Amino acid sequence: MKITKEKADENRAALIEAASRLFREKGIDGVGVAEISKAAGLTHGALYAHFKSKEELSAAALAWGMEQANAKLYSGTVDGEPDLDRFLSYYLSPQQRDDYAGHCAMAASASEIGRQDAATSAAFTEGYMVLVRAFERKVAANNPGADALQIAMGIVAAMIGGLAVSRAALSARPAVSAQVLEGVRQLIDNALGSPARSAQP
Numbered sequence: 686m687k688i689t690k691e692k693a694d695e696n697r698a699a700l701i702e703a704a705s706r707l708f709r710e711k712g713i714d715g716v717g718v719a720e721i722s723k724a725a726g727l728t729h730g731a732l733y734a735h736f737k738s739k740e741e742l743s744a745a746a747l748a749w750g751m752e753q754a755n756a757k758l759y760s761g762t763v764d765g766e767p768d769l770d771r772f773l774s775y776y777l778s779p780q781q782r783d784d785y786a787g788h789c790a791m792a793a794s795a796s797e798i799g800r801q802d803a804a805t806s807a808a809f810t811e812g813y814m815v816l817v818r819a820f821e822r823k824v825a826a827n828n829p830g831a832d833a834l835q836i837a838m839g840i841v842a843a844m845i846g847g848l849a850v851s852r853a854a855l856s857a858r859p860a861v862s863a864q865v866l867e868g869v870r871q872l873i874d875n876a877l878g879s880p881a882r883s884a885q886p
Contacts, residue, residue, distance in 0.1 A: 697735045699725040704746035709793035710786040713743055713801060744804035750790030751812025758819060767819050773873060776844060777866045782851050792848040816841045820877070827878030840873050 688696075703724040707716045718739050722732045736742040757775065761768035775781060781788040791812060798809045821837035828836070847869030855862040 693735075696725070696727055696731060700727065700732055700735060700742065701745050701749045704742050705750045705790060706786045708743065708746055709750065709788070709790055713794055713797045713805075718742070740802045740805060743801060744808045747790055747794065747798075747805055748808040748812070751808065751815070754789060754791070754812065755815050758816065766822060769820065769823055769877070773844075773870060777848065777870050779863065779866065782848060782855070782862070782866065785852075789845070789848060792845045792852075795845055795849060813841060813845075816844075823877055836876050840876050843869050843872055 700721060704716070704721045707721055707724060718732050719729050721742070722729045725732075732742070736745070758767050758772050761771050776789065785793060791809060794809070798806055817834070817837045817840075819837075820840045821833045824831060824836045824840075825833035847865055851862045851865040851869075854865060
């Protein structure tokens with residue numbers, strides 16, 4: 686029996702969301718299409734009705750994850766611009782560090798993206814640049830004459846890399862893990878020209 690367009694769209698969305706969560710939790714190379722299909726409540730064949738390959742699904746899932754992150758970025762504004770202080774407090778928090786499946790697709794997959802196809806790389810880069818542009822405007826406003834684009838690129842790379850390092854250190858050195866998050870935040874505040882923050886307990 687032929688399914689409706691609405692149901693087909695619903696199935697596609699379920700596959701993308703399941704893939705995004707599993708890729709963040711286990712890595713792109715650590716998850717097979719059968720596991721994704723099962724998590725979405727669909728058959729293996731249903732996945733290939735929507736995506737020609739796992740690579741095509743990876744690109745779609747990564748793009749979807751970036752959209753969620755960008756929605757979080759723009760969920761609060763100050764004078765029409767994203768509330769970067771609030772966003773950084775959320776992004777670099779222990780709670781989000783521990784939420785592999787639900788937090789930052791870029792931090793979860795950055796080390797794998799270089800081994801994926803061009804479409805997945807493009808999805809990653811596009812999401813990265815959305816964050817960069819938000820920080821670029823803040824840097825330019827606070828630091829006239831600075832190379833705002835380069836500084837913003839460094840800020841976003843520090844966020845992504847810092848979260849990954851904090852996760853890597855957590856099991857063996859929880860204190861180091863926490864210090865990484867705080868150190869990255871202080872580094873970013875300095876780069877943004879924001880007032881100094883006191884160290885977290």
